[in-house]
Structures are given as C-alpha cells and as structure tokens.
Amino acid sequence: MSSFILNTEYLEIPVQGPAFDLSSAPRVASGPGAPTPAPSPAFTIVSKLAHWDEKASVRVKPRRVLLRDEEAEGKTFFTPELVPVSRHPLVARLGPEAVRALQVKTLYRYLDFTKRLELDAISVVAADIALGRAGPELPDVMRQDAFKLCTDEAHHAYFSDDMKRQVAEATGVAVEDSSTPRFLRRLRAIRRDLPRDQRRLALALFSVVSETLISGILCQVPKDERVVTSVREMVADHAEDEGRHSAFFSQFFGYLWPRLGNSLRAELGPLLPEFIQAFLEPDKTPIRRSLRALPLHPDEVETILAESYPPAEVAASTRQAATVTLHLFERHGVMDDPHLADAFRERGLRD
Numbered sequence: 460m461s462s463f464i465l466n467t468e469y470l471e472i473p474v475q476g477p478a479f480d481l482s483s484a485p486r487v488a489s490g491p492g493a494p495t496p497a498p499s500p501a502f503t504i505v506s507k508l509a510h511w512d513e514k515a516s517v518r519v520k521p522r523r524v525l526l527r528d529e530e531a532e533g534k535t536f537f538t539p540e541l542v543p544v545s546r547h548p549l550v551a552r553l554g555p556e557a558v559r560a561l562q563v564k565t566l567y568r569y570l571d572f573t574k575r576l577e578l579d580a581i582s583v584v585a586a587d588i589a590l591g592r593a594g595p596e597l598p599d600v601m602r603q604d605a606f607k608l609c610t611d612e613a614h615h616a617y618f619s620d621d622m623k624r625q626v627a628e629a630t631g632v633a634v635e636d637s638s639t640p641r642f643l644r645r646l647r648a649i650r651r652d653l654p655r656d657q658r659r660l661a662l663a664l665f666s667v668v669s670e671t672l673i674s675g676i677l678c679q680v681p682k683d684e685r686v687v688t689s690v691r692e693m694v695a696d697h698a699e700d701e702g703r704h705s706a707f708f709s710q711f712f713g714y715l716w717p718r719l720g721n722s723l724r725a726e727l728g729p730l731l732p733e734f735i736q737a738f739l740e741p742d743k744t745p746i747r748r749s750l751r752a753l754p755l756h757p758d759e760v761e762t763i764l765a766e767s768y769p770p771a772e773v774a775a776s777t778r779q780a781a782t783v784t785l786h787l788f789e790r791h792g793v794m795d796d797p798h799l800a801d802a803f804r805e806r807g808l809r810d
C-alpha cells in the first residue's frame with residue numbers, strides 16, 4: 460500500500476460530511492427562543508466574475524519567473540515588516556544570513572499556506588456551489604462563477620508551488636517540513652465537533668470569512684519595491700483575483716445567511732469570529748521551528764516569539780484585516796443578534 464493512502468493527514472482532509480444543501484435549510488424561525496429572523500434581503504444576484512476571461516491571472520498573466528539575481532541589488536524575498544521575528548535584536552545580531560533565512564522561510568510558509576487554503580478549503584466549497592451540491596436553488600449565475608473560482612484557486616495553488624520551487628533553487632535556503640497550517644488544524648477541530656450535516660456548511664462560512672479578509676501580505680507585498688519583482692508580481696496577480704472572489708463570497712453570504720433559518724444561524728454564527736481569529740492569528744509553531752534552526756538558546760527563541768507578537772498588536776491587526784468582513788456581517792444583520800454580537804466582542808472584534 461502506498462504511503463499516500465496511509466497518510467493520516469490525507470484521511471483527515473476537511474471534506475467529510477455531506478455537502479451543504481440550502482434547499483433543506485429551514486426558512487422560518489424555528490425552536491423556542493429563536494432570535495429574530497433575519498430579513499431576506501431583496502437583491503439581484505449578478506456575476507462577480509463577468510470579465511474573467513480578460514482579467515483572471517490564469518487567463519492573462521504570464522508565469523512569474525525569477526529572472527536575475529535581484530538579491531545582489533539588495534532586494535529581499537519578503538516585506539521585512541511582515542517578518543517581525545527577523546527584526547528582533549537577538550536575530551539581527553546573528554547577521555544578514557539569519558535575517559535572510561527567516562524572510563525566505565516566511566515566503567515558503569505563505570506559499571504553503573496558500574496551497575492548503577486553495578485546495579483543502581476554498582476549492583471544496585466552490586465545487587459544491589458549481590456542481591449544485593449546495594442546493595438546486597442556487598442561482599445559475601453563481602454556479603457559473605464558481606467554476607471560474609475553482610480554476611483560479613487551482614492556479615493560485617500551482618503558482619505558489621512553482622514559486623516556492625524557484626526560490627528554493629535560487630536561494631539554497633532549506634525547505635522545512637511543512638506542517639498543517641494552524642488555520643486548517645483549527646478548522647478541522649471545529650468541524651469535528653459539529654454534527655456531520657453542518658460540517659460542509661461550516662466550511663462554506665469559513666470560506667466567506669477567508670475570502671473577504673484582506674491580509675497584510677496581499678496588500679503590502681505588491682507595493683513593496685524592496686521585494687524581488689517576481690514575488691511581488693505573483694502576489695499582485697493573486698490579490699487582483701481575490702478582489703473578485705471577495706465580491707463573489709460577499710454576495711454568496713448575502714444569499715446564504717437569510718436562508719439558513721434561525722437555528723442554524725444561532726448554532727453556526729459564533730463560528731464566524733472564531734474563523735476570523737483562526738485565519739489571522741500568527742502560526743507560531745513553524746516560526747518557532749525556523750528560529751530553532753538558528754544558533755539561539757531555546758529561551759531566546761521564546762523571548763523573540765513573545766516580543767515579536769505583542770497580543771495588543773496582533774488584536775489590532777486582526778481587526779484591521781477583518782474590516783470588510785465585519786462590515787459584510789453587519790450589513791446582513793449578523794450583529795443584530797445580541798448572542799452573536801457578544802461572540803464577536805469576546806474575541807475583540809467589536810467594541
């Protein structure tokens with residue numbers, strides 16, 4: 460038997476459970492003490508990927524290739540401010556090679572994170588929508604968009620993998636074992652605790668969250684002229700596609716949320732702030748591994764980690780990145796339910 464089959468991580472990929480089906484979701488208030496039903500907003504479903512053939516990176520952008528040695532011109536492989544551990548004095552004193560290794564490994568991690576997000580989460584939901592598994596009532600225009608979305612995400616996974624291979628070859632910085640990203644571990648744990656028939660729906664809500672958040676990486680790296688050109692271009696290609704995906708998933712949420720019915724909204728709604736946090740909080744396990752590869756004492760590694768991610772700063776940047784997502788939820792009445800508003804407040808996402 461091949462090791463592929465025996466790989467327990469493969470067996471645990473988050474697709475177990477039946478696809479969510481909007482047609483079976485209750486339409487009216489249900490259960491004693493159910494919160495006030497959310498109004499079903501009257502809005503027209505339109506394609507959010509209408510000009511996809513002329514705009515999608517898979518259609519119109521070239522392969523991004525590391526053409527020349529831009530490092531010799533002083534360029535880096537990642538925005539230094541997005542690698543706070545590399546700016547810590549205990550790392551700086553080790554010299555530029557240590558700083559470079561941490562920057563390159565952060566790029567590797569970002570590329571691995573992207574691959575897993577695209578293939579283990581977003582594509583699964585997009586396929587459910589495209590194939591009508593999310594219920595026969597999903598508007599056809601949304602299903603058609605979802606096919607394009609599947610294509611985009613597969614392409615993003617591919618070009619992330621391609622870039623990682625190129626950077627590893629160009630820099631010689633060791634590729635560490637890529638563990639399952641924190642967000643996926645959290646997502647799995649959350650879904651394991653849910654009834655089977657809610658797991659795919661939870662994945663759909665997670666996709667709404669992750670596709671509408673605006674990460675610092677997508678915003679900052681394309682504009683940062685200190686970063687090597689092909690990496691900036693690759694992140695810019697991705698960010699452009701994601702702008703359309705954000706519009707798609709915002710519309711999808713507006714369609715989905717009122718149709719869930721009060722019970723499901725009350726049960727799954729508290730997961731929304733949890734998903735925001737799970738997606739945006741720093742994944743310290745692989746960062747610790749990269750630091751331990753440097754000549755640092757274990758106590759120094761813990762000091763660097765603690766001082767590089769002050770909780771107040773992490774909370775502020777999480778809220779900043781979630782601005783669009785939080786507005787989306789407000790617009791569709793999520794916060795009108797005091798129980799859900801509290802769930803956001805408890806996680807520092809609401810005053």
Ligand SMILES: [Fe+2]
Pocket residue numbers: 577611612615697700701
């Ligand atoms: Fe993507």
Ligand SMILES: [Fe+2]
Pocket residue numbers: 581612670700701704
């Ligand atoms: Fe996307």
